[in-house]
Amino acid sequence: NDIADRVFRGVETVQDGVHEALFEPVVRLGVTGLSRAGKTVFITSLVANLLDRGRMPQFGPGTAITAAYLQPQPDDTVPRFDYETHLAALTAPAPQWPESTRAISELRLSFKVRPTGILGSLSGPRTVHLDIVDYPGEWLLDLGLMEKSFAEWSAEALTAATTRPEGAGFTEALAAFDATTKHAEPEAKKLAQSFTAYLQAARAAGYSDCTPGRFLLPGELDGSPVLTFAPLPAGEAPRGSMAREFERRYEAYKREVVKPFFRDHFAKIDRQIVLVDALGAIHSGPKAVEDLRRTLADILAAFRPGRVGRILSLLGQKRVSRILFAATKADHIHHAQHPRLTAIMEALVRDARDRADYAGAGTMAMSIAALRATVEETVTHEGKPLDCVRGLTESGKQAAFYPGELPEDPSHILAPARQGAQNWLDGEYEIMRFQPARLTLRPGEGPPHIRLDRAADFLIGDKL
Ligand code: GDP
Structure with a gap:
């Protein structure tokens, strides 16, 4: 009896697997970026905002999401992304930044969706799984070593x-x-x-x-x-x-x-976001920006269709069909400067596509803040208005800072030799270290962000 029971359960498990493979599509979203780029904060806020979509007006899949919930991930030997601990750190009475990514981890978020319009009344709800895979960008650069x-x-x-x-x-x-x-x-x-x-x-x-x-x-x-x-x-x-x-x-x-x-991991990814601390590199100066340019090309080269397959003589490498390059921590600058940051990211990605001879998937550039830690404030300084951001400093005080300026023309940063090298973001950017703001989330709302909804829409909106 026991044996029959076990066989029966075995068959059931296989059936579940087949059912899932046939009827429950899985999207594997890779999240990478160099250390401190903001991967942990991004995933934590993304998941919280996908569970409670009150702050996601620009996230508009063609279906109605009737439920979103966390589930055990399919890969039993990969560490689980510690979402609950990270969210607890960010939403504590004295909020803290969560511990950063040190290795690979994974989390499964599942959606019940119902097509809108006439189709919705004909077909029942569907389940779509989103497997988020967090891995250090440093590991990606190792492909070149092969x-x-x-x-x-x-x-x-x-x-x-x-x-x-x-x-x-x-x-x-x-x-x-x-x-x-x-x-x-x-x-x-x-x-x-x-x-x-x-x-x-x-x-x-x-x-x-x-x-x-x-x-x-x-x-x-x-x-x-x-x-x-x-x-x-x-x-x-x-x-x-x-x-x-x-x-x-x-x-x-x-x-x-x-x-x-x-x-085991990279070859199975469908969609990818590459987080970039572009503000940090720009502030560090022309050498760091030059290095970032080369690195973005190296990163993009890893996504060249079939490259991993060729290098590892590996069959069945998936094709990453969308890659988003996002400049993170955009809440460090006033929104008046966001178009400049986006223009710099766009130029960097264009440059990376040329250098990496990349003609694959759709790439896009954006500037985002996964967790908005500041509010904007215009102060008068020596009789002139100055666009500042205000937030909680590490010593626990509220303070407004002026980060400095980004150039209007991205070539001032990308080709400094031609344009005459200059330092950008040379205001108070150096000393700007904000703690996450204390959060009071209304029911149905995730943490505050900048353009996280648009990022999510580009990455997975069409898959739901
Ligand atoms: P990881 O190493 O890529 O996992 O980076 P983390 O997600 O741990 O982020 C590194 C640090 O960047 C955090 O501790 C924060 O100080 C800062 N950070 C990340 N995302 C944001 C953001 O959206 N806004 C602000 N102000 N700071 C951020």
């Missing part, structure tokens, strides 16, 4: 490290390092740590091209041999030497870390 040998990657990484001031410590450590000696773990570890510290400093200084991505966000691989190597200048690599071992570990990194991520 096509590079250790020598090629080393040459590029060393050029970057020796020309950036953040690389001074590593360059010094490397000069004292003899790669032809017999492999010894303590020395290997020391050099790898010095290289990792450089990558972290370079990221903090606004550079985004810092591979291998897992050196920055190791997840459960922290301290393992695949993360214990560093780039080396061309030279001899006798058997058993440091150089030989580093090269072997680099290849292992590609095979054991990069490849599984692309095969």
